[in-house]
Every structure is written in C-alpha cells, then in structure tokens.
Amino acid sequence: MEEVLYNVLGAIATFLVAFVVGMTYGGLNRKITARVQNRKGPPFYQNFIDTLKLASKKSAIHHGVMQHFGPAFLMVTSVMSLLIVPVLTHNQWFPNLNFHGDLIFLLYIMVFGPLGMALGAGQTGNPNSAIGITRGLSQMVGYEIPWVLALVALMIQYHTTSIVGLMAVQAQSGTWLMFSSPFAFIAAVMAMLGMFSYSPFDVVIAPAEIASGPASENGGKYLFTMMSSGSVFAFVKLTLYVDLFMGGADNIVILLVKTFALYMIPVLYSLTTVRYRTEQSIRWFWGWPSFFGLLAILQAVIF
Amino acid sequence: MNTIYIIFLIFLGGAVFTYFAGKIHKVLQDILFLVSILVPAYLFFANVEIGQNVNLTLGGISLSWGINYFSWLFSLIVLGLGSLAAIYAVGFMKGEKRRGYFYFNFILSIMAMTGILLSRDLVSFFVFWEIMTWSSYLITIYNGNKVQSIGIKYFVFSAIGAYAMLMAIVMVHHITGSFLIGDMIHAYPAMALSMQIWIPIMFLMAFGVKAAMMPLHVWAPGAYSNAPMAYTSVFSGALSKMGIYGMTLVLVTMVNHIPQGVWFREVLAWLGGITAVIGTLWAIQQDDAKKLLAYSSVAQLGYIITGIAIGTELAMLAGLFLAVMHALFKGTLFMVVGAIEKQTGTSNFTEVTGLIRKMPWTFLSALLAIIALAGIPPLGGFVGKWMLYESLITSNHYLLVIVIFFASTAAFLYCYKFLFGFFMGQEEKEWAHVKEAPAVMVLPMLIMALFMLVLGTFPGIILNPINHGLQALGYADSYKHLWDTSIILNSWGNKVVLQPILYSIAGIFLFFIAFLTWKGYKNTRFISTKDISSSGEVPKEDENLTFSVGFMQPFYRAVEPAMRRQIDKYYNAFADGLEATFEFLRRIYTGNGQTYAIYVIVFVVVMLLFKDFLF
Numbered sequence: 001m002e003e004v005l006y007n008v009l010g011a012i013a014t015f016l017v018a019f020v021v022g023m024t025y026g027g028l029n030r031k032i033t034a035r036v037q038n039r040k041g042p043p044f045y046q047n048f049i050d051t052l053k054l055a056s057k058k059s060a061i062h063h064g065v066m067q068h069f070g071p072a073f074l075m076v077t078s079v080m081s082l083l084i085v086p087v088l089t090h091n092q093w094f095p096n097l098n099f100h101g102d103l104i105f106l107l108y109i110m111v112f113g114p115l116g117m118a119l120g121a122g123q124t125g126n127p128n129s130a131i132g133i134t135r136g137l138s139q140m141v142g143y144e145i146p147w148v149l150a151l152v153a154l155m156i157q158y159h160t161t162s163i164v165g166l167m168a169v170q171a172q173s174g175t176w177l178m179f180s181s182p183f184a185f186i187a188a189v190m191a192m193l194g195m196f197s198y199s200p201f202d203v204v205i206a207p208a209e210i211a212s213g214p215a216s217e218n219g220g221k222y223l224f225t226m227m228s229s230g231s232v233f234a235f236v237k238l239t240l241y242v243d244l245f246m247g248g249a250d251n252i253v254i255l256l257v258k259t260f261a262l263y264m265i266p267v268l269y270s271l272t273t274v275r276y277r278t279e280q281s282i283r284w285f286w287g288w289p290s291f292f293g294l295l296a297i298l299q300a301v302i303f
Numbered sequence: 304m305n306t307i308y309i310i311f312l313i314f315l316g317g318a319v320f321t322y323f324a325g326k327i328h329k330v331l332q333d334i335l336f337l338v339s340i341l342v343p344a345y346l347f348f349a350n351v352e353i354g355q356n357v358n359l360t361l362g363g364i365s366l367s368w369g370i371n372y373f374s375w376l377f378s379l380i381v382l383g384l385g386s387l388a389a390i391y392a393v394g395f396m397k398g399e400k401r402r403g404y405f406y407f408n409f410i411l412s413i414m415a416m417t418g419i420l421l422s423r424d425l426v427s428f429f430v431f432w433e434i435m436t437w438s439s440y441l442i443t444i445y446n447g448n449k450v451q452s453i454g455i456k457y458f459v460f461s462a463i464g465a466y467a468m469l470m471a472i473v474m475v476h477h478i479t480g481s482f483l484i485g486d487m488i489h490a491y492p493a494m495a496l497s498m499q500i501w502i503p504i505m506f507l508m509a510f511g512v513k514a515a516m517m518p519l520h521v522w523a524p525g526a527y528s529n530a531p532m533a534y535t536s537v538f539s540g541a542l543s544k545m546g547i548y549g550m551t552l553v554l555v556t557m558v559n560h561i562p563q564g565v566w567f568r569e570v571l572a573w574l575g576g577i578t579a580v581i582g583t584l585w586a587i588q589q590d591d592a593k594k595l596l597a598y599s600s601v602a603q604l605g606y607i608i609t610g611i612a613i614g615t616e617l618a619m620l621a622g623l624f625l626a627v628m629h630a631l632f633k634g635t636l637f638m639v640v641g642a643i644e645k646q647t648g649t650s651n652f653t654e655v656t657g658l659i660r661k662m663p664w665t666f667l668s669a670l671l672a673i674i675a676l677a678g679i680p681p682l683g684g685f686v687g688k689w690m691l692y693e694s695l696i697t698s699n700h701y702l703l704v705i706v707i708f709f710a711s712t713a714a715f716l717y718c719y720k721f722l723f724g725f726f727m728g729q730e731e732k733e734w735a736h737v738k739e740a741p742a743v744m745v746l747p748m749l750i751m752a753l754f755m756l757v758l759g760t761f762p763g764i765i766l767n768p769i770n771h772g773l774q775a776l777g778y779a780d781s782y783k784h785l786w787d788t789s790i791i792l793n794s795w796g797n798k799v800v801l802q803p804i805l806y807s808i809a810g811i812f813l814f815f816i817a818f819l820t821w822k823g824y825k826n827t828r829f830i831s832t833k834d835i836s837s838s839g840e841v842p843k844e845d846e847n848l849t850f851s852v853g854f855m856q857p858f859y860r861a862v863e864p865a866m867r868r869q870i871d872k873y874y875n876a877f878a879d880g881l882e883a884t885f886e887f888l889r890r891i892y893t894g895n896g897q898t899y900a901i902y903v904i905v906f907v908v909v910m911l912l913f914k915d916f917l918f
Contacts, residue, residue, distance in 0.1 A: 058822075061830045064660060066727070072815035079811045080804075102799050104692050105680065111715060112679045112808075118719055119670075122727030123659060125832025127850040130723060137716050138858035144712045145705070152704055155696050161797045203857075217835055221819050278857030286861075297701050 011083055015232065018082055021256070022231025023047045025238075029198075029267050036271050051227050057220035063124045070120015071218070071225035077113025078232040081106055085240045086164060088255065089171070089248040103151055103161050106240075111140070113229070117214060124217035132213020135278045136197075136204035142282035143194030143201075149293025150188040154181060154244065157300035163243055170247040178245040184296035185245050189265060190289035194281070195237055198270035203278045238262050305357045306350040307368050307421060310343040314414035317343075318407050325403040333393045336406045340389040340413055344382040347417070356423065367423035367483060373772035374420040376623065377548045380630045381420065381541045385413045387747035388540075388634065392533035394743035395641050399531075405445055409534060412438035412542065419545055424482045425472045432468065432509075432545075436461040439542060443530045453525035460522045464512035471505035474498065488556045499561050506553045507571070514546025515601045516571075516608055517578035521871045523601050524585070528593035532641025535593070539600040540634035544626050547604070551611050551619075555776045559614070571612035576703050579605030579710035584866055586717045587855050592640045592650045592725065595717055596633065599676070602710060603629045609707060610691050615698050616773070616781050617794060621690035623769045624762065628675060628683050628755070635672040635751045636721070639665055642740035642748070643725055652724030653851045657832065659726040661737040666726045668748035673718045675755040678711055681805040683758030686791055693793035716855050729832045729849045760805045763788035 027044035034041025062068065084106050114136065121129035154177065155161050158169045170177055178185040194201050205213045215226055238259035242249055246262075249255035276284065317339020324332040356369035370378070392409060396402050411434060418431035440461070444454040476482060478498065479490040491499065508519070515523040523543075527535050554571070558564040582602030589595040607629065610622025642665050643658065644650045659666050671682060678688035688711060695704040739745065758765055766786045774780060785792050792798040833842060842848055859866075893899075 059827050061834075062827045063830060063832065066659065068816060068820055072812050072819060075815045076808055076811045080808060083807065102689075102797060104689055105685075105799050105804075108679055108685055108688070111677070111712075115674075115677070115679065115715060115719065119722060119727065122723045123832075124835060125657070125727075125729045125848065126835045127729075127848050130728065130850045133719065133723075134716075134855055135857055137719055138855065138861070141709070141713045141716065141858065142861070145709060148708045149705060152696060152701055156699070156701055159795055161693060161696065161793065161795065165797065225815060225819060279861040282858065282861035301701065 011079070014082055014087055015079060017087070017252075018232040018235040019228055021259070022233075022235040023051065023228075025234060025260070025263055026231055029263075032267060033271060047227075047231070051224050054220055054224035054227065059220045059222065063217065066123040067120045067217075067222070070117045070123075071222050071229070073116020073120065074113040074229045075225055076116070077109060077111075078229040078236065080109045080112070081236045081240075082232060084109070084163070085236050086167065086243055086248065087239055088252070089167065089250050103155065103163060106163070107144075107148070107151075113233075114140070117226070121214040121217065126217045128210040128216050129214045131210050132204050132206065132216075135206070136214070138278050139194060139197070139201060139203055139281050139285075142285035143191045143289075146187040146285055146289035146293040147191035147195075149290060150184040150191065150296055153184045153187075153293070153296035153300040156297070157181060157303070163240070167243055167248045176245060176247045181245075181296060181299065183292045183299055187289050187293035187296055188241065188245065189262075190292065191285065192237065192241065192262075193266050193269055194285055196234070196266040198266050200270070200273040200276045201281050202270075202275055203281055206275065234263075235259070305355075306346055307355070307357050310346055310351075310417065311414065313339055313343045313346075314410055314417070318410040318414070321410060322403040322407040329402070332402060332406065336410070337389060337393060339410050341386050343414075343417070344386045347378065347382055364426050364482060365424070366427045368418075368421040368427065369423050370421055371772075372768070372775040373551075374548070376627075376768045376772040377544060378417060378420045379768065380544055380627060381413065381416045384540045384630050384634050385416075385537055387750060388533060388537045388638070389413075391536070391638050391641070391744050391747045394741045395531065395533035395645060397741075401445065405442065405531065405534070408438040408442045408445075409537075412442070412534075412537070416541060416545055420548070423484055425475065425484060425487070426482045428484070429465075429468060429472060433465060435542065435545065436465065439526075439530075439534075439538060442534045442538075443526045445531055445534075446529070449525070449529060453522075453529045457522040457526040460512050460519060464509035464519070467505040468509035471502050471509075474502060474505075484552075491557050492560045496561075499557075500563060503553050503558050503567060506557075507550060507567075510546040510549035510553065511574075512546070514543055514550060514608060515578070515604050516546075517574050517581060517605070520578060520582070520601050521874060524594055524597040527597035527600060527637075528591065532593070532637050532644060535597075536634040536637040536641075539597070539637060540630035543600065543604055544630060547607055547611065547622070547626055550608065551623075551776075554611060554614060555778075568612050568614055572609045572700065572703060575605045575608030575610075575612055576706040576710070577605070578602065578608065580706060580713075583710045583713045583717070584862055587713065587720065588859060588866070589717075590651055590653050590852075590854075592643070592652060592721060593637075595721060596636050596640060599714070599717060600629075600633055602714065603633065603676070605710070606688075606691060606707060609703065610694070613694055613698055613700065615694055615794075616778055617690055617785050618694035618698065619773055619778065620766060620769055620781060620785060621687055621694050623772070624683075624690060624765060625687035627765050627769075628687050628758070631751050631755050631758075632672040632675040632684065635668050635748050635755075636676070638744065638748050639669040639672070639725075642744050645744070646737050646740055647734060652720065652854070655725060655734060656728040656849055656851060657726070657730035658734065658737060660730070661734070662726075662739045664745045664749060665740055666722075668745070668752040669722060669726070671752040671755055673722055675759070677715055677718045681756075681759045681801070681808055683755045683762060685759060686762040686801070689791060689799060690793075693797070697794045713858075716858055720854050724851055724854070728851065731849065760801050761789050762786065762791065762801070 024044060027047040030046060031041045031044050118133040121133060154166060158166060160166060166177065197204050215223060218226060241262050242255065242258045246258050249258055317335060321332055321335045321339060324335045351370060353370055353372055353375055356367060358365060358367050396405060415431045415435035415438060419428060419435065422428035422431060440454065440458050443457055444450045475487045478494060479486050512519045527539050530538055558567045579602045582598045582605060586595050586598035586602060589598060607622050607625050610618045610625060640650050643655065646662065647655050649655055675682040675684035678684040691707065692704055695707065763786060770781055789801040790798055833844060
C-alpha cells in the first residue's frame with residue numbers, strides 16, 4: 001500500500017515537472033519564433049497565462065459523451081508514457097511505474113490518445129476536425145517508419161527492448177548511443193520533426209487552412225486538458241530521446257540542457273520552411289529518414 | 304454411443320429439421336437452429352475428453368476421429384464464436400427470406416469445421432473440408448447478388464486448393480498405404496526429397512486459400528462482403544482459422560523435419576507480411592464497411608501466418624493468440640456491420656453517419672473491437688502484437704518487423720475510418736429514426752467485447768490452452784518462461800506486466816473525466832452537430848457538412864504508385880487468356896456435323912497422301 005502511495009505521489013511530482021517544463025519550452029518556442037521573425041513576441045510565461053485562463057472557464061455546451069472522453073484519452077497517453085520513460089538515471093525523486101520501459105508498449109500507448117481524441121473531435125461534427133485527424137493519422141504512418149527502423153536497429157544491436165536496458169548499455173560503455181549508432185540517431189531525429197508536427201509538418205492543425213483541426217470545437221477545460229497534455233507529451237518525447245541516445249540525465253539541470261538542445265532542432269527547422277502537403281510530408285519521411293533507418297539496421301546487423 | 308457420434312448426429316439431424324421446420328412455424332425454426340448449434344457445443348466441451356479416439360469403418364476405409372489439445376484450442380474458436388454468431392443470426396435473420404437455406408448451411412459449416420478438427424485421418428479431413436467449402440459457398444451466394452463474379456471466384460480458388468490437397472492425399476496414400484494423419488507424419492522423414500517438398504506445398508496451397516494468403520487471397524474480399532453478416536463473422540473469424548490450423552500442422556509436423564524447411568518458413572513469413580500490407584492498403588480505400596473489414600481480415604490473417612511461419616515458441620504463441628483475438632474482434636466487427644445494415648439498410652460510409660447516439664451499445668462493442676484490432680493496450684490485441692514483434696526481433700527478422708509494423712500503423716487509418724464513418728460526424732435527419740439493434744444481436748457483441756478486455760490484462764486465460772496445444776505438437780513448456788497469467792516476456796528477458804497498465808490507464812482516465820465534468824456538467828447543454836463554429840460562422844441548417852467521400856485521400860495519394868498493381872488483374876488476364884484458348888478450340892469443335900465431316904475427309908486425304916512416309 002505504501003509503495004502504491006509512493007508511486008502515485010511520484011507520478012504526480014513527475015507530472016508537475018513535465019507540465020512546467022513543457023509549458024516553458026512552448027513559451028520559449030513562441031519567443032524564439034517571434035525574435036527570428038523580427039517581432040517582440042509574448043513573454044515566455046505566456047502559455048501559463050493562457051492555460052490558467054482556459055482552466056478557469058466553464059463550458060456551456062457539449063456534443064456528447066465522446067467529446068468529454070476525447071481530452072481524457074489524450075491525457076492517458078501523455079501520463080502513461082511519462083510513467084514509462086525514466087526521467088532521471090537514478091530516479092529517487094521521480095519513480096515511474098516503468099513496466100520495465102518497454103519500447104513497443106510505448107509505441108502503442110502513444111497512439112491510444114490521438115485515436116481517442118480523434119473520436120472526441122469526430123463527435124463534434126466539425127468537418128475540419130475530421131480532416132485534421134485524417135491528415136494526422138496519415139502523417140503518423142509516415143514518420144513511424146524511420147522511427148521504428150531506428151528503434152529496431154537499437155534493439156537488435158543491444159539485445160534489449162527496454163529503455164532501461166538501453167540506458168544501462170550506455171552507462172556501461174560510457175558512449176552515448178548517438179555516437180555508437182549514429183544512423184539510428186539521425187533517422188530518429190528526422191522522425192522527431194514529424195512527431196512535434198511543427199512547420200513544415202504542421203498538416204494536422206494547419207491554422208490558416210482548417211482552423212486548428214481537431215481542437216476546433218473545444219474550449220475551456222477541454223482545451224486546457226489538451227494543451228497541458230501536449231506540453232507533457234513534448235517533455236516525454238524529449239526525455240525519451242535523451243534516455244535513448246544521450247545517456248540519460250543524472251540531475252534535472254543536465255536533463256534541461258540536453259532536452260532544450262534537442263528541442264531546438266524541430267523549433268529552428270520549422271522556421272526555415274513552409275508547410276508541406278500531407279502526401280509530400282509522408283513521402284519525405286519515406287525518403288532520406290527511412291534510408292538512414294535502413295543504414296542503422298545494416299550497421300546493427302554487421303557490427 | 305460415443306459423444307462424438309451424438310454431436311455429429313445432432314448437427315446433421317438439426318440441419319435437416321431446421322430446414323423443414325420453417326414450414327411449420329418460424330419460432331420453431333429459430334429454436335431448432337439454436338438447439339442444433341448450442342447443444343453440440345455444450346456436449347463437446349462437457350463430455351469430449353482430450354485424447355479420446357473413436358474408429359469406424361465406412362466402405363472399406365477406416366476413419367478415426369479424436370481430439371488433442373491443439374485441435375481443442377481451435378474448437379474453442381469454432382464452437383465459441385459459432386454459438387455466439389448463431390444467437391446473433393436469429394436476430395439478424397428475423398424477417399429475411401430463405402431462412403431455412405441459411406440455417407441449414409450455417410449448421411453444416413459449423414459441423415464441417417468441428418469435423419475437420421476431430422479428423423485423425425485424411426479421408427474424413429478432406430470430406431469435411433469439402434462440406435465446409437460447399438456450405439460457405441452456398442451462403443456466399445445467399446442473396447443472389449454477383450454469383451458470377453464473387454461466387455465463382457471463391458469456388459474456383461477453393462477447388463484449386465481442394466485438388467491440390469487431394470493430390471497430396473493420394474500421394475501420401477501411395478507411399479504409406481494408410482490414410483491416417485499419424486502415419487503420414489511418421490513416414491514423412493523417410494520419404495524421397497521431392498515428395499518431402501511437394502506434399503507440404505500442396506497442403507499449404509489448400510490451406511493458404513482458406514487462410515486468404517497472398518497470392519491466393521483475391522476471393523476473400525468479395526466472399527466475405529457478399530455473405531450475410533451473421534455468417535461472415537464465422538466465415539472470417541473461424542473458417543479462415545481452419546487454414547491456419549492446417550498450416551500449423553504442416554509446418555510443425557512435416558516441414559520442420561527437413562533442412563529445406565527453413566525456406567518454407569521464410570517464404571511463408573514474407574507472404575504473410577506482404578499479405579498484411581496489401582490487405583491494409585486496400586482496406587483503407589474501401590467505402591463499404593463490409594469490404595473494408597474483408598480486406599482487413601486478409602491483413603490480420605497475414606500477421607497470423609507470419610507468426611506461425613516464424614515458428615519459434617514466442618512466434619507460435621503470438622500467431623495463435625492473434626488467431627483467437629482475430630476471431631473475437633473480427634467476429635464482433637462483422638456483427639456490428641450487420642446490426643447497422645439491419646437498422647439502416649446500408650453499410651456504406653458515404654451514406655450513413657452519426658449513429659453514436661442512436662446505437663450506443665453497438666458503438667461500445669465496435670470501439671472495443673477496434674482498439675483490440677489496432678493492438679492498443681489495454682485490450683487483447685496488444686498482447687498478440689507485442690509477442691509478434693518481439694518474436695520477429697529476437698529471431699532476427701528485422702525487415703519483416705518493419706513491414707508488419709507499417710501494416711499495423713496504417714491499420715489505424717481504416718480503424719478510424721470505420722468508427723468515424725458509421726458513428727461520428729454530422730447527424731443527418733435521414734437517419735433520425737434509427738434505433739438500437741435488438742438485444743439478441745447486441746448481447747453476443749458485448750460478450751465478445753468483454754472477453755477482449757479481459758484478455759488484454761489476463762492473456763494467460765488463452766495462453767494456457769495455447770501452451771498445451773503447442774506442447775501436444777512437441778514444443779517445450781513456455782509457462783513462466785514466455786508468459787504468465789498477466790505478464791508477457793520475450794526470450795531476452797524483457798517483459799511487460801499488464802495489470803498495472805490497466806489500473807493506471809483506468810485511474811488516469813477517470814481522474815481527468817472527473818476533472819472535465821465534475822463541476823458544471825449539469826449546466827452544460829447538449830447541442831446538435833449543426834451548431835458548430837466553422838471558420839467563425841455558424842452553418843445553416845441545410846448546409847452539408849458531412850465528410851465521408853475521399854476520406855483518407857492524403858494517405859492514398861502518397862501510396863498510389865504501390866496500389867496500381869493488383870494480383871487480381873493478373874488472374875483476370877490469365878482467365879482471359881484461357882478464354883481466348885477456349886474460343887480458338889471452339890472454332891475447331893464447331894458442333895456442326897458438316898465441319899466434322901470435312902475434318903474426317905481431310906484426315907483421310909492426308910493419310911492417303913503421306914502413307915508412304917507414315918507407315
């Protein structure tokens with residue numbers, strides 16, 4: 001019983017850290033984008049103000065049961081994957097349920113939320129939501145290929161399918177996997193561009209085109225839940241990459257430095273390009289990223 | 304008298320009586336139908352002991368029927384799904400025409416599948432196989448639509464498979480002098496190499512047709528979608544598993560004994576993977592739910608074939624677990640389509656939308672079945688998918704795992720299309736009158752959905768009989784080593800503990816549902832799907848906002864080059880070629896007496912002219 005309580009408290013603490021870090025990163029993204037475009041931009045804490053405002057609002061209308069469920073489904077994915085990915089290497093303060101951090105379980109729990117959210121958005125009857133979702137699912141098939149190629153390469157090279165196992169490999173050899181399996185890292189980072197769906201892969205929300213897509217009928221607490229889920233999930237993704245390729249982090253400062261460096265890749269790349277069409281985006285992922293993924297597998301087989 | 308005889312007698316007698324009972328009263332017919340499926344199913348599980356054998360001699364050939372742990376596993380699928388589908392069928396067939404014909408063939412095909420599983424000799428195996436093919440063929444053409452294009456295609460492919468199997472049986476009998484399956488397995492390692500290769504190939508052809516394996520799959524989408532949905536759930540859920548059953552037997556008991564067996568396995572595994580990709584890509588494109596599910600069945604069977612073809616312990620567990628899961632979720636989904644078709648008269652996504660508030664229980668079972676199909680935790684599909692991936696990775700099939708992964712990620716697209724197409728989106732006035740399906744149809748769906756949920760957390764319930772079945776085939780015991788009641792492991796020692804997953808998902812979900820709806824839920828008011836903000840404007844009442852045509856177009860555009868090639872076209876070209884040959888032959892055999900007279904005269908003249916050379 002005590003252990004369960006300890007786990008739950010740890011999960012809440014991890015969630016709060018993820019929420020704060022994710023939100024701050026989102027704010028910094030807005031600020032950096034604005035500075036690059038020669039605007040002043042909002043303060044970095046603007047996202048906190050936005051979410052707090054949304055959380056304090058009351059909803060007057062709803063479209064049915066699935067609309068209530070949608071954001072909750074989305075949260076399940078974020079929190080579950082947060083519980084699987086080890087936040088710190090020797091986590092005294094952030095224990096997670098871990099489930100032995102299995103990567104394939106992670107891949108599948110990652111789609112639980114978007115699919116549930118898709119149903120919630122579907123019930124609103126807004127065609128823009130459904131269009132956004134079909135785009136999002138299509139693009140997911142695109143970036144999952146290089147991503148899985150990279151993961152499979154790691155798995156067969158180091159004979160483990162768990163995140164903890166891969167971290168142990170790095171701790172033992174002293175080299176980060178981004179150096180010992182460079183092709184896998186390249187493929188995975190290219191896939192990460194799709195996961196964050198910033199420009200040029202922002203086909204899902206496509207603000208000027210389909211009015212924010214799936215989120216378009218949600219407001220108040222619903223939008224708050226979706227936004228915070230997005231922030232937590234961004235933190236999870238970055239932490240996962242740090243764990244897999246950069247040897248994890250011993251304390252929170254190192255974690256922040258590493259994740260922020262990684263986060264700059266999609267942010268800065270998004271500033272250089274405009275939006276792709278969905279099929280262009282899919283084919284982009286099946287081009288060079290998948291090629292590097294195949295190289296990674298080749299490397300894993302040969303060495 | 305032995306229970307096995309009684310079971311077959313009830314099946315046969317039940318089929319005949321049910322057929323004629325319709326002339327007396329419809330309710331009597333329904334009751335007789337249920338009795339002749341449920342009673343044998345009960346007798347089978349209550350009275351037939353594993354390892355029991357009965358022998359009888361018919362026309363000089365000794366037949367042997369019995370059951371082992373492996374066939375018991377499949378009888379669980381056949382009789383379990385068969386019973387639920389029978390209950391559903393009573394609701395589905397209410398008010399339909401030619402119920403006697405449908406019931407008769409339904410009972411016969413359940414009997415034939417049970418018979419296949421009980422057969423210990425090749426003759427009764429073949430006879431039951433043919434009864435299964437015939438009865439399913441007759442149901443496929445039940446509604447009289449497209450008999451030419453769909454019925455004939457199914458039958459031609461089944462016939463090709465059946466002849467291949469017949470030839471193999473004759474060859475085996477020639478070599479061993481016995482029809483017993485056990486004798487064949489004993490004699491196999493000592494056979495000549497050419498026989499060792501040809502006999503499995505012929506058997507695999509026969510089983511590949513029923514399991515809808517690429518390139519023998521082209522009959523499946525048509526046949527699955529043309530049969531009444533009450534039967535298709537059995538057709539796709541159980542009947543296709545007979546192919547898997549046979550394949551497993553051939554692979555494990557025969558091919559494993561020769562060094563060339565590894566090639567059989569690799570080819571089959573890749574065929575399974577390619578089947579999965581092709582089935583998935585075509586499923587995404589379909590606008591008819593029946594066709595979508597039919598192609599999806601082809602794809603799912605591809606995973607199962609890959610699993611059993613890899614053949615390591617974990618892969619076998621994965622393949623057979625997926626087979627059970629497939630029976631459950633595809634059975635449910637075809638029933639869902641049947642219920643919707645029954646209530647609305649169509650199964651086309653472009654016609655019917657927004658049923659979620661009208662058919663909530665159907666939606667719930669469809670949702671759970673789709674989650675299981677997609678392989679998302681905490682439902683049972685995840686366990687099967689996880690085991691399949693781990694078995695592929697640990698047995699060094701790195702490229703195949705990518706192929707399979709692509710197929711199952713792309714499967715999310717049609718999963719969403721199915722749910723959105725029927726249940727989400729704009730609620731149209733045209734469908735305002737639709738009511739939930741009758742309880743007799745909804746209950747079987749919900750029971751199966753519940754099973755899927757339980758299996759997601761406690762897969763040991765099914766993995767235990769699978770383990771026994773595999774041990775009967777000569778595999779080592781994998782309990783505690785690869786699975787436990789609610790833990791799954793791979794051979795590298797990585798594991799997933801399933802119970803905490805279910806509890807944390809439920810906990811997080813309930814917490815946020817409470818957060819979203821705790822306060823002010825009562826004050827919110829329900830609004831229609833027309834009352835939305837579309838680009839800042841509220842749409843007018845007559846504005847059409849339904850989104851269902853060209854649903855997955857962005858994805859389809861990206862994969863278009865891959866879809867231009869179709870195996871069906873090659874078959875059709877082959878058929879056209881044959882037809883041209885026959886046309887040419889018809890010019891010779893005109894059927895006209897005068898032409899034949901000329902042939903005779905020409906023949907005689909030629910003989911006379913060249914008699915010196917010829918004789």
